[in-house]
Amino acid sequence: METVLECKDLTKKYITKTALKGIDLSVPKGAIVGLLGPNGSGKTTLLKLAAGLLKPTSGEILVCGLKPGAESKEIAAYQPDRVYLNDWMTVNDLVQMMADFYKNFNKDKAYEMLKNLKIEKGEKLKSLSKGTKEKVQLILTMSREAPLYMLDEPIGGVDPAARDYILNTIISNYSENSTVIISTHLISDIESVLNYVLFLKEGNIIRQGDVESIREEKGMSIDQLFREEFRC
Amino acid sequence: MENKKTIRNPFPWIGKVFKYEMKHSVRILLPVLVAILAIALIAGCFIPLDNEGQLDLDFSFTIGSDENVMNGLAGFFLMIYWILVVVSAVVTISVITKRFKNGLLGDEAYLNLSLPVTIGEHLWGRICTVVVWDLIYTAVMFISFILVFIKNLSFINFDGGWQVWFFGFILFDMAWSLCLILFIYLVNALGHLSKKHRTLVKLASIIILLGFTSRLMGMINIGYLNNASETIFYWNALIGVILSAIYGTVTYFILKLKLNLE
Numbered sequence: 001m002e003t004v005l006e007c008k009d010l011t012k013k014y015i016t017k018t019a020l021k022g023i024d025l026s027v028p029k030g031a032i033v034g035l036l037g038p039n040g041s042g043k044t045t046l047l048k049l050a051a052g053l054l055k056p057t058s059g060e061i062l063v064c065g066l067k068p069g070a071e072s073k074e075i076a077a078y079q080p081d082r083v084y085l086n087d088w089m090t091v092n093d094l095v096q097m098m099a100d101f102y103k104n105f106n107k108d109k110a111y112e113m114l115k116n117l118k119i120e121k122g123e124k125l126k127s128l129s130k131g132t133k134e135k136v137q138l139i140l141t142m143s144r145e146a147p148l149y150m151l152d153e154p155i156g157g158v159d160p161a162a163r164d165y166i167l168n169t170i171i172s173n174y175s176e177n178s179t180v181i182i183s184t185h186l187i188s189d190i191e192s193v194l195n196y197v198l199f200l201k202e203g204n205i206i207r208q209g210d211v212e213s214i215r216e217e218k219g220m221s222i223d224q225l226f227r228e229e230f231r232c
Numbered sequence: 233m234e235n236k237k238t239i240r241n242p243f244p245w246i247g248k249v250f251k252y253e254m255k256h257s258v259r260i261l262l263p264v265l266v267a268i269l270a271i272a273l274i275a276g277c278f279i280p281l282d283n284e285g286q287l288d289l290d291f292s293f294t295i296g297s298d299e300n301v302m303n304g305l306a307g308f309f310l311m312i313y314w315i316l317v318v319v320s321a322v323v324t325i326s327v328i329t330k331r332f333k334n335g336l337l338g339d340e341a342y343l344n345l346s347l348p349v350t351i352g353e354h355l356w357g358r359i360c361t362v363v364v365w366d367l368i369y370t371a372v373m374f375i376s377f378i379l380v381f382i383k384n385l386s387f388i389n390f391d392g393g394w395q396v397w398f399f400g401f402i403l404f405d406m407a408w409s410l411c412l413i414l415f416i417y418l419v420n421a422l423g424h425l426s427k428k429h430r431t432l433v434k435l436a437s438i439i440i441l442l443g444f445t446s447r448l449m450g451m452i453n454i455g456y457l458n459n460a461s462e463t464i465f466y467w468n469a470l471i472g473v474i475l476s477a478i479y480g481t482v483t484y485f486i487l488k489l490k491l492n493l494e
Contacts, residue, residue, distance in 0.1 A: 014492075015427065053345055053493045070240070074348035084342035086334075088256060100248055101347045 002029040004148045004179045010059035012045050019045040021203040030176050032193050035183040037200035038230050043183040044081055047152045051078035079141040081152040083133045087126035098140050110143035131158050142173040149180045163189055187223040245349045249357025257327050264320045265372045272376035275309035278302055287384050329416040337424045341493055351488045366409045400465030407472030414479035421486040
């Protein structure tokens with residue numbers, strides 16, 4: 001099985017808390033993967049480590065066979081759980097910037113998605129609403145032709161209509177050769193699109209596997225299983 | 233698995249970082265520099281000439297009287313000119329250092345540090361921006377002096393061997409401007425290491441770094457530098473470059489090894 005994300009005994013400690021406790025995992029190529037867990041389980045930390053925004057305390061993480069760095073960032077696409085857009089650029093400036101830095105960025109695809117959402121190219125980023133900014137970020141991420149997309153809480157702070165748009169964008173831009181990792185705790189909204197899941201609890205991977213196999217084995221949906229595993 | 237050891241050409245990436253840093257700063261700094269030139273020209277036009285055709289630099293005038301109105305206006309515009317010069321220097325430093333703080337340590341870092349650019353390339357792109365703005369600023373100051381004395385340029389005269397002083401001063405100015413910016417970068421990077429007490433850590437860093445810098449300066453034979461005459465600017469520029477290298481290297485390792493965007 002070809003893997004796009006691999007962790008070996010990966011640990012990340014903050015000053016007062018251990019976010020990841022020596023996890024081992026392999027994410028297979030060509031799947032839509034749900035990185036599932038309650039708040040504070042380590043999902044964001046794992047994706048930040050993969051994106052090279054954090055340094056591991058110990059252990060190893062490989063993204064498409066590479067240690068996180070400039071080379072892996074050129075290949076894999078990452079969207080953080082927050083709005084990172086500056087307030088001095090226009091939408092067009094930002095698209096141009098992404099095209100300047102990423103060889104795998106498809107400008108036409110980005111403009112088409114922006115047009116579908118009726119977002120003007122000349123609009124200043126500071127004039128966009130938070131929801132529109134999140135959509136712009138998703139468009140920028142999904143306009144890259146990458147083998148791995150890592151999306152941290154892409155549906156966390158948006159309304160249900162926007163959630164549908166985001167999920168449709170992910171599905172319609174996903175090719176069989178690429179892998180999409182979606183971190184969320186809103187399982188019911190995304191269960192239908194997932195084919196592989198990772199359950200994170202208090203910094204440990206407590207379950208990972210194929211969605212169909214887990215459903216068959218447990219006789220319940222992923223959403224029901226999540227509620228059972230993480231019952232307060 | 234280790235990353236394949238291929239030699240990466242950093243220059244295209246430094247160029248891209250530089251391009252977007254300039255794009256950001258030019259919006260704010262260019263109008264300020266244009267305003268300096270405009271005010272210098274206006275002040276230059278108002279400075280009256282005396283009977284011998286020399287510039288009359290006596291700016292005193294009487295309120296409510298028609299006498300010496302031109303002298304008064306020239307004095308007023310020269311005052312505005314000097315205020316703008318000081319303000320532009322403060323704005324330039326503020327824009328460049330704030331961009332570092334927001335772009336590499338704030339929310340925008342999620343975009344910038346996800347780009348396929350190494351920490352070294354991020355820093356070098358910013359260093360190039362500082363150097364270019366410093367050269368532009370120096371050129372604008374030089375041109376603005378000419379504009380202030382435009383009615384009689386004989387006021388500006390260069391003694392023999394001025395080139396040595398001039399280039400020495402340019403180097404000195406560039407080295408110490410860079411040193412100041414890298415000092416502020418380092419203070420911000422050190423402050424970012426602490427999650428809860430950033431301001432306190434920054435304050436402590438300033439005190440410690442200034443202590444270190446003054447001690448280092450004290451170790452250098454000032455007596456020798458004082459006797460260095462026309463090469464004094466070059467020696468001081470060298471000290472600025474050494475301090476810049478120290479501040480830049482420490483900032484690089486903090487960002488490379490200890491960066492934690494939380």
